[in-house]
Amino acid sequence: MTTSIIGFPRIGEHRELKFATEHYWKKRATQEELLTTAKQLRAQHWAKQKAAGIDLIPVGDFSFFDTTLDAAYLFNIVPDRYKSLGLDSLDEYFALARGYQSETASVKALPMKKWFNTNYHYIVPEFDDQTDVKLVGSKLFDEITEAKDQGIENPKAVIVGPYTLLKLSIFKGHKQASDFAASLTTAYSELLAKLNTQGINWLQLDEPALSFDQSEADIALFAKIYDKLLAAKKDVKVLLQTYFGDVRDSYQTITKLPFDGIGLDFVATKENIKLVKQDGFPADKVLFAGVVNGKNIWRNHYVTTIETLKSLNVAGDVVLSSSCSLQHVPYDASLETNLPKSVQRHLAFAYQKLDELVELDAIFQGHDQKVLAVNNELFSTIRHPENQQVKTRIDHLTPADYTRLPERSKREKIQKDVFHLPELPTTTIGSFPQTKDVRQNRSKLRKGEITRAEYDAFNQEKIKRIIKFQEDAGVDVLVHGEYERNDMVEYFGEKLDGFVFTQNGWVQSYGSRGVKPPIIWGDVSRNEPITVDTTVFANKLTDHLVKGMLTGPVTIFNWSFPREDITPEQSVTQIALAIRDEVLDLEAHDIKIIQIDELALRENLPLRKSDWYSAYLDWAVPAFRLVHSGVKPETQIHTHMCYSEFGDIIQAIDNLDADVISFEASRSDLSLIDQLVAADFQTEVGPGVYDIHSPRIPSVEELEEIIKRIIAKLPAAKVWINPDCGLKTRSEKEAFEAVTNMVEAAKKVRSSLYETN
Incomplete structure (x- = not known):
């Protein structure tokens, strides 16, 4: 096992999920037709990753709207005003995301916010004092069965982690995040137990909230959750997956906890590289190294990436991974035939990033130096068009160019x-x-x-x-x-x-x-x-x-x-x-x-x-x-x-x-x-x-x-x-x-x- 990704695009190479979902919302398609489209897309995505040679393929990263909402729904974090609508599970799920209106009922959607520093949005889960956190859904388990039936022998279960779920939620009432930590930990422990019965080897718990500034109370909450949760993992290996930033506040804590793997983003920040070099990385854990950029569309410069990996001096196993989910990039750069070759050859969308991980792995293992030479030649050909007039104009800017007069109160x-x-x-x-x-x-x-x-x-x-x-x-x-x-x-x-x-x-x-x-x-x-x-x-x-x-x-x-x-x-x-x-x-x-x-x-x-x-x-x-x-x-x-x-x-x-x-x-x-x-x-x-x-x-x-x-x-x-x-x-x-x-x-x-x- 040497390659993996954090997540994959889900809208479809030609936006099939978008159109199927919108047809369902407009009552132009049945629920069965929507579910069939979703199943076909999942099968295509898994098959593409398998064919590319990705060793550990994520399952659970697919969503009809948002994976944060998926996690909340899985654990019964659904306010009563939505449950009282009497809808089936899928329509109730969509009511949380889009609101609901009929002749007899009208309910607003839950808040929607930007997902960290991306243009993706997530639905904000809502807890209130009556929220009864428990494992009630089956989406993740159903998709694991589906993946195995389609020949994915070693699927990696993926879900938003409990700490991030709490940090991104809103709390209506007297109870706050810490008050739900115990019940949420119990629910995740039940999830682990069920995954164990399904023969899952790895569970990826996404905890990007570790990239925010963390107080001592935050770290204590994180440790409290995972001390109990990791004690329940049995045969399932748990991967703590972070992305979008560094984990400087919690690195010492997370490396001491009994995680089987830790995923770090080495693209968004150099701080994680510094942490591993200075403080070391535990030999008994697998490092999931986020070295292929999941947020931008340029080819990876292999020589730079290999140098970074070697400089880490990790004693244990290393899995090469994307820096974040590939949902933030398009599907396939080879389709962009209208672009000049001078541009297209430098693009890497999701499909190409799969290939990059496999090629980087071969180079890192010392099996394929020819690919490295080809990649170096590619990077020697980059020629970005320059405009001297623009550069001159910027050079001549003064503080006055940034100041509007008169002051706002007078303008008003x-x-x-x-x-x-x-x-x-x-x-x-x-x-x-x-x-x-x-x-x-x-x-x-x-x-x-x-x-x-x-x-x-x-x-x-x-x-x-x-x-x-x-x-x-x-x-x-x-x-x-x-x-x-x-x-x-x-x-x-x-x-x-x-x-x-x-x-x-x-x-x-x-x-x-x-x-x-x-x-x-x-x-x-x-x-x-x-x-x-x-x-x-x-x-x-x-x-x-x-x-x-x-x-x-x-x-x-x-x-x-x-x-x-x-x-x-x-x-x-x-x-x-x-x-x-x-x-x-x-x-x-x-x-x-x-x-x-x-x-x-x-x-x-x-x-x-x-x-x-x-x-x-x-x-x-x-x-x-x-x-x-x-x-x-x-x-x-x-x-x-x-x-x-x-x-x-x-x-x-x-x-x-x-x-x-x-x-x-x-x-x-x-x-x-x-x-x-x-x-x-x-x-x-x-x-x-x-x-x-x-x-x-x-x-x-x-x-x-x-x-x-x-x-x-x-x-x-x-x-x-x-x-x-x-x-x-x-x-x-x-x-x-x-x-x-x-x-x-x-x-x-x-x-x-x-x-x-």
């Missing part, structure tokens, strides 16, 4: 005098539903079946329609709907030099939602306007204010596959200058409100707080300021952030110096509001009042109550009313009804404010 007064917006102005985050005809129009252009003029004419009719809808609904600040955009990052990348694009490079973001990240290959620059024509067209259709809609430089970078030959700061600064040019063009064309979305600002925040500013925020925040610092005082700059935890970086967000910031707040029960108040947040704010990732439509009364809760804590003069994200993924019926209800609710609360005053 100027803008209120210019815009004359009512209290609690309403708007949306940007996109409206990408209906089937919109996608077909884009497909026809791509296939050459229609001209660019025909494509644009179709989108203009869509813009006219959505502007009229917003006017009729009473929305105060309008958007053009973004019908011309395939994706908020890919669209901008296509208009900028320095990016290349895949045909089939889909990666799961959450549930059935996939994204196709661009690849940053060269220096980034803007040679012509990107959004000006469509925004100006929409602006001429109405007397209302229309927002220009842009994606910010940090988000474009974080949601792309980045270069590895320059620093993230250098790459983001290049993108910031390109978006700055677009901002100034929009302003020159009389667009008075410009939204620059930075949804992913927190995403690449280092997991260790000590690194937050020096390694990230000290350049990420100025990059955003660089984008908008050149506009006039009366031009209002908005930004948007969603589905992450912002409370601990509130000051950094305020320092973005935007005029208005909209946040996801609905799934987190508006808890962010208290954090804004505590931090004396100065930016005007739009806390999302309803969850767009759920098909559930909130009533006017529900929204009215939410708005009242917001302005009970925040000054109404600083509050905007909006959904928590763009409406692209919803149906028009869902979007139109929800927006109409939102506007009506805002008007009612506004009227009560005027009456009070």
Whole structure:
């Protein structure tokens, strides 16, 4: 046993799971059809790993929505409001993830947050004082039986570990994480016992929460759980799997506990390498060395990896593994035939990473030096396109380029005098539903079946329609709907030099939602306007204010596959200058409100707080300021952030110096509001009042109550009313009804404010 991976993509090489799941949700397919598709995908994925020569193949990494939710569901961590719906197990599971609405019941989805420092999202488990933790599900055990029936002789069972499950959960009531440690440990012990009866050799317990800063209490909780759990393992070997960061706080603890294997990420950080070198690694444990990058798509440089492995001087067994699950990369780089050979040959998607592990193993064992020579030759051919004008422009930046004048409080007064917006102005985050005809129009252009003029004419009719809808609904600040955009990052990348694009490079973001990240290959620059024509067209259709809609430089970078030959700061600064040019063009064309979305600002925040500013925020925040610092005082700059935890970086967000910031707040029960108040947040704010990732439509009364809760804590003069994200993924019926209800609710609360005053 010398090779393994932490996890594998699950959406399907051609997004089969996405389409099967969505058909089921829309009642266009039966549950049996969905389950059949899932079973076929699992079989394909296992067969691919086996054929590649992977020794230890994970089972349990497949999910219909999210593996954290899978673990919670397996252990009966399901609030009573979902159980009372009386649904079967699969529909109850989906209700937790998406919410549920019928003629007789309406339940919101559980919160959704970013999975550590990735663009993947997880559903946040919820404990309350009545939660009865116990092993109730069979999904993991059923899939192990399935894998063995399909010829996987030595499957590795995989599940989120108990410590991480507790650390990522929310607790409603008096009980906290430590109060559930004993019952959760017992439930995991029962899981171990059942795996033992199935003849499982290895259980992988994913504990990425060990990469966060850990207090003494955290380490004590971890040790308490595993002291008892590992005593129950019998014949099953337990692999403690960490990823996304280092385990500096707990290394001494975990190496002393009787784990059979420990998985460390040697790609995301050099700290784990340092730990192994300085403190040694126990000879009685197997080191699962995460040496193949599970988050980026570039080929592994074998000579560097082999040098790292040899430098560790591990006395015991070593298994070569991915640094994290391969779910964060696409399936197969060989399908990208439209890319230049000079780019394609440097790509390694999931399939290629399997081959890399096997080849690295052969080299490490001293069996195949020819492969090493070929790999060295490949790395000698990398030629990233450079742009001297961009480099010169960056060299000439000064502190003044990062500072907007006058200060925000003065701009706020100027803008209120210019815009004359009512209290609690309403708007949306940007996109409206990408209906089937919109996608077909884009497909026809791509296939050459229609001209660019025909494509644009179709989108203009869509813009006219959505502007009229917003006017009729009473929305105060309008958007053009973004019908011309395939994706908020890919669209901008296509208009900028320095990016290349895949045909089939889909990666799961959450549930059935996939994204196709661009690849940053060269220096980034803007040679012509990107959004000006469509925004100006929409602006001429109405007397209302229309927002220009842009994606910010940090988000474009974080949601792309980045270069590895320059620093993230250098790459983001290049993108910031390109978006700055677009901002100034929009302003020159009389667009008075410009939204620059930075949804992913927190995403690449280092997991260790000590690194937050020096390694990230000290350049990420100025990059955003660089984008908008050149506009006039009366031009209002908005930004948007969603589905992450912002409370601990509130000051950094305020320092973005935007005029208005909209946040996801609905799934987190508006808890962010208290954090804004505590931090004396100065930016005007739009806390999302309803969850767009759920098909559930909130009533006017529900929204009215939410708005009242917001302005009970925040000054109404600083509050905007909006959904928590763009409406692209919803149906028009869902979007139109929800927006109409939102506007009506805002008007009612506004009227009560005027009456009070």
